[in-house]
Amino acid sequence: MNRFQFVVDHQRRFGVKRLCQVLGIARSSFYHWRKPAPTRAKRQAADGKLAARIREIHRQSDGTYGVPRIAAELRDGGEHVNHKRVARAMRLIGVPGLRLCKRVRTTLPGQSPRKPRTCWDGTSPPRR
Secondary structure (H helix, E strand, O other): OOHHHHHHHHHHHHOHHHHHHHHOOOHHHHHHHHOOHHHHHHHHHHHHHHHHHHHHHHHHOOOOOOHHHHHHHHHHOOOOOOHHHHHHHHHHHOOOOOOOOOOOOOOOOOOOOOOOOOOOOOOOOOOO
């Protein structure tokens, strides 16, 4: 639970001033947090709709679409979403992303036949 939410839940009984003093938060911070509450609720509702759409796209692709493809699919459908928002929503609802591309390894380290010699044996300081 958020400290500010605690103040909202108990403000009728104890008052905002006293709760803020006890919790060690500024009243101005509480009122600043409370001000965009309708906006926060609106965003949560939009995230719920987005999550439902993501589940549907993921199910239609048989679980093979990851964040980039789901974001592209949503954009093709006319929704304005960022890939970071899609990734956050997928993480929150527990939908795993999958990338089907293989990682290409272009440089392989050379295998030396023996280990290099060290000039310092640990007893005397190294020469410079």
